[in-house]
Amino acid sequence: MTTVGFIGLGIMGGPMAANLVAADFDVVGHNRSPAKTERFVARGGRGASSVEEAVKDADVVATMLPDSPDVRAVLTTVFDHARPGTLVIDFSTIRPDVAADLAAEGAERGFRVLDAPVSGGEQGAVDAVLSIMVGGAAEDFEAARPVFDALGRTVVHVGPTGAGQTVKAANQLIVAGTLELLAEAIVFVEAHGVDTAAALKVLGGGLAGSTVLERKGGAMLARDFTPGFRVELHDKDLGIVTAAAREAGVVIPLGAAVAQLVASLRAQGDGGLDHSALLKLVAQLSGRPGK
Known part of the structure; x- marks a missing residue:
């Protein structure tokens, strides 16, 4: 069973993480507000009290966060505490140049990073019918397909790092x-x-x-x-x-x-x-x- 560390369990991230649980992934979720983590645990996931705890044993790390500074801060922690070789998928909507910078930093430290913003809103996340536009290496996109297929209906590799954003x-x-x-x-x-x-x-x-x-x-x-x-x-x-x-x-x-x-x-x-x-x-x- 693939273990996914999922950071950000809000309006979009909560149902996305729950859909991964429903697809038989082992999902460890973390959110800054504990109530959202508790809600995710009630839906069958495992809760973590910190980003470090959520990602330390993960095969895949997924993030769904509000803005570029949030993603930069969390991925800095991910790069410090996750295992090299881990596939990192950022589902947030951030600046393309920030996505490219983070992917380059991750690659230098042995991580495979994809920018994979989504469209479809809360209902699309709940129904697992999101449109997912993915930037990054083609081989990393293929490795992430099982995760994407559990979350979306239209999943397209649109180009190199930053293209998704x-x-x-x-x-x-x-x-x-x-x-x-x-x-x-x-x-x-x-x-x-x-x-x-x-x-x-x-x-x-x-x-x-x-x-x-x-x-x-x-x-x-x-x-x-x-x-x-x-x-x-x-x-x-x-x-x-x-x-x-x-x-x-x-x-x-x-x-x-x-x-x-x-x-x-x-x-x-x-x-x-x-x-x-x-x-x-x-x-x-x-x-x-x-x-």
């Missing part, structure tokens, strides 16, 4: 733009007195249909912004996108505008809401009820 940045650009346009469309049809549920049903069956509309539309109509993916995290991701675009000399005018809207939503104190709360901002800008 680059593709994830593009994903977050598309999702943010689609959410903003969906929010505008909902406020637009509501202002004209249209049956919005009926409108979304027919829009979803045409060219305007999308996974974003399917998964977020109903909650947006109900003004239910319970977080599946928080505004503050999407704000971070769009910062990655805009910085990486600038470095590459690529112009993203619509993406830059959406990034400003998401930043505004966070600045107003709504960073803990689901990113579909862009509807709240559009309604506010239109002088209409957002709740």
Whole structure:
């Protein structure tokens, strides 16, 4: 049985680690807040009180953490305490250059490191149907396939180290733009007195249909912004996108505008809401009820 040390048991990491348990991996989980570790243990995993304990006997180390500094700090500990040769898979969404730097540092110390950010949100993690975009060596990708196959439905090796994070940045650009346009469309049809549920049903069956509309539309109509993916995290991701675009000399005018809207939503104190709360901002800008 392959032992996986899983660091980060939050909205995404918790169900992902639980799905590895269900797939008969021996999973040792750790989270900074003990309550989440205890919840994971209740679902059949083993708990660890520290990163060191979680990774010391692992064949595979997986991380799902909020941002680049968190990943850098945890992987520094992993490189100090895991066994050389261990396969390290970072499922977090971080800067591509940080992913490349960490992979190079890991390789120097005998570790095989993959950047493997995911898309699909909390429900995709729960249902084990995530889309996983993987950067790193092809042979390491193949070695990690059993782990990926337990977590996702669309698993693609997209290139060398850092490529996974680059593709994830593009994903977050598309999702943010689609959410903003969906929010505008909902406020637009509501202002004209249209049956919005009926409108979304027919829009979803045409060219305007999308996974974003399917998964977020109903909650947006109900003004239910319970977080599946928080505004503050999407704000971070769009910062990655805009910085990486600038470095590459690529112009993203619509993406830059959406990034400003998401930043505004966070600045107003709504960073803990689901990113579909862009509807709240559009309604506010239109002088209409957002709740």
